[in-house]
Amino acid sequence: DTAVSQTPKYLVTQMGNDKSIKCxxxxxxxxxxxxxxxxxxxxxxxxxxxxxxxxxxETVPNRFSPKSPDKAHLNLHINSLELGDSAVYFCASGxxxxxxxxxxxxxxxxxxxxx
Amino acid sequence: AQKITQTQPGMFxxxxxxxxxxCTYDTSDPSYGLFWYKQPSSGEMIFLIYQxxxxxxxxxxxxxxxxxxxxxxxxxxxxxxxxxxDSAMYFCAMRERITQGGSEKLVFGKGxxxxxxx
Numbered sequence: 001d002t003a004v005s006q007t008p009k010y011l012v013t014q015m016g017n018d019k020s021i022k023c024x025x026x027x028x029x030x031x032x033x034x035x036x037x038x039x040x041x042x043x044x045x046x047x048x049x050x051x052x053x054x055x056x057x058e059t060v061p062n063r064f065s066p067k068s069p070d071k072a073h074l075n076l077h078i079n080s081l082e083l084g085d086s087a088v089y090f091c092a093s094g095x096x097x098x099x100x101x102x103x104x105x106x107x108x109x110x111x112x113x114x115x
Numbered sequence: 116a117q118k119i120t121q122t123q124p125g126m127f128x129x130x131x132x133x134x135x136x137x138c139t140y141d142t143s144d145p146s147y148g149l150f151w152y153k154q155p156s157s158g159e160m161i162f163l164i165y166q167x168x169x170x171x172x173x174x175x176x177x178x179x180x181x182x183x184x185x186x187x188x189x190x191x192x193x194x195x196x197x198x199x200x201d202s203a204m205y206f207c208a209m210r211e212r213i214t215q216g217g218s219e220k221l222v223f224g225k226g227x228x229x230x231x232x233x
Binding site: 031033035040041042043044045048050055056058088090092094101102103104105106107108109111 | 150152154158159160161167204206208210218219220221222223225
């Protein structure tokens with residue numbers, strides 16, 4: 001059973017399109033995250049949700065909108081895709097409990113290519 | 116200012132030898148956590164090992180150990196008996212608190228590409 005699963009693994013699309021990436025975790029964690037890995041492999045947080053509530057939004061453009069229907073799911077919707085959005089997007093899930101290790105477990109990543 | 120520094124863009128090691136990947140960090144928070152992740156060429160991020168700031172002993176997980184030197188703010192990853200499958204990118208990360216409510220995020224270093232030679 002995959003702990004954090006995200007789909008699709010690859011996404012190729014034209015500039016200006018709208019696309020979504022789905023993420024689901026079966027670890028029972030309260031907190032889920034979206035990270036972006038750029039072409040230089042640098043990973044940076046985009047969003048964090050705790051129990052369906054937005055906690056972190058790291059100055060991400062409004063074209064990116066996370067949606068959490070329940071605490072096991074955190075989807076990422078991107079409007080009006082731009083060339084600079086090409087990257088690998090990782091979903092992650094963590095315990096969220098205060099004082100715990102709160103290890104974040106990552107999905108396999110979605111490689112987005114905007115043409 | 117960079118909070119996680121990995122000074123080795125690339126490292127090479129012979130199969131069966133040990134290798135140390137460097138990581139230094141910067142924080143004023145007395146409570147923090149340090150992580151190492153492995154990213155093979157297939158792209159997934161695999162959690163390897165965790166060290167808490169209050170942990171008295173260095174963390175170990177199989178062939179992975181963390182050389183934690185708190186005063187120097189370093190958390191180097193040691194891989195013993197390297198295997199060909201260890202060839203990958205390795206990322207050091209620190210858990211950083213965001214709000215008083217306990218929200219946290221991971222801040223990553225730029226990574227070290229390890230190549231294990233046969």
